Amino acid sequence: MTTLTPPGTAPAGPTGAPPRARGPRPGARPRTGAPAQGGTILAVPALVWYLVFMVGPMAAIFVIAALHWPGMLQPVSFAGLENLRTVLDDPVFWEAVRNTAVHLAVALPVMIVCAYMVGYYVAQRPPGHRVIRYLLFIPGLISTPAKAMVFYAALSPDGLLNGALESVGLTSLTDAWLASPSTALACLIALDIWAGIGFTAVLFAARLGSVPGELGEAAQLDGAGHWRTMWRVHFPVIRDYVGVVTMLQFLWTLFGSAQHVLLLTQGGPGSSSTTLSFLVYQKAFIAADLGYSQTVGVLLFLVGLAGLLTIRRVFRPHH
């Protein structure tokens, strides 16, 4: 960045410019008047806030994971890797790992592929695309408890889905969807896909809208259909963007599932719908085994990190 101002009049000169050698003016607030670093000090409150309330608790996870702490008011002792051993020996933990793996392996690809295709569709501006766009934002606007209410109304034993099945004579297919071990996890996955496609599609549509139109037209002249254009022409152009969106959805699905599980199935029946992030919640606030909870938290963090790196590698542009 360049500036025409001679150093000395502006506090934020180019790199290396000496800060103004003048004390705070009487009119200015003391900290805003401080010339050091061209007012960088103004960023300190935000940074402190962020470190204290976000980074601090994040670091605390690693400490608590090494403690034996059987409840808020119980005595705390150092446990080292003992919690890790307990967690790895616990069949519930492995069931949660399996559930999380299924959850991610189904929800994430379906969500991203469908959202990309819907996004491509909207970006072509077909008739009614404004209405579609308006509707696609809906899942991005409503809160998790409200989404859970929607699924509760649809899937509870006397809910919409069973009502619909009965009215077409398929009574034998009705089920207590959220309370059945074989479908509880599927319901949670359905919720993520239902809510995830809409908003992700809007993001893709917005990004596809900035891809030059000639690109698609050239492909069409060469005789490529929309299917080919969508995957072979447009996809490579926004590949890295798709990667970033996939990362965000990955993190959201991995960590956010706790809320849906808590609101809809409480992890049950048994532990058939317990995901890793719900296990963290459940062990901390229901079972009061804090060392266990935060050990899973650490593992979850590592899974998140590994997932991010993998996704980045997958979406790295081919050169």
Next chain:
Amino acid sequence: MKLGKGWIPAHLLVWGYAVLLIVPLYYFLASAFKSNEEIFAHPFAPPTSLGFDNFVTAFTSAQLGLAVVNSLLVTGLALVLTLALAVPAAFALARSTSRLASAMEKVFSLGFLIPTFAALFPTFLLAAVTGLFHSRTFMVVFLPATAMPLSVVILVQFMRTIPREMEEAARMDGASTFAVLRHIYTPMCLPGIATVLLLNFLTFWNEYLYSLVIIGPDPAQRTVQVALPTLKAITGTDYGVLTAGTVLTLVPVWVVYTVLQRRMQQALVSGAVKM
């Protein structure tokens, strides 16, 4: 590009999905004005009368009125605090070219990779230690921290577009740093501030897990998102009341979305990916 016959399946699939999005909302809106019997007999029929009985029940049984006030308070104060922290920070980072400033900016943009829920329990401890446990106050203080990375990064991008000559001219007239922020940067990046406000309004209003754990069940303190699921336990399966309560929590978001549709859409799109 021309959309030929080959697009019919695409039209059907996309509109089918759109129907899946709109039907639950319609169902909720319609059911909020119906009794349980009507809901089960004709789930998708429009309500026959526009009685507000369900809303009244939802209001009284889960004390939703109080919860709405709490949510408005928490959301409003947290937004003010977010701006108070993020605007000066973005101002400093956008203008400074020092190495320290760019390191700070890095720290904020890495913040996108910290999922908010990860540190639920340690945050809960922090609330207990500071003595702000079981109160709205902690949420007012805490929520801006979660919003800091996104808010700062968005505002920095807006402020970088402001020509430096504007500031230099003001400096000639003897304006202080604070005056530059107040009279040049703030008015000129109002669209950025609006984006930050809209995005954070949504996240703060919709926040659930932290509010549940930290504010707890006290009806005098809890927010509407915490109060809403309790309706299920209180009313059993009175769908009329349940849906009326849900509709109530959606009203503020809906009003804002409808009034500021274009701006809100832009805000959501720009806020989702800033890495």
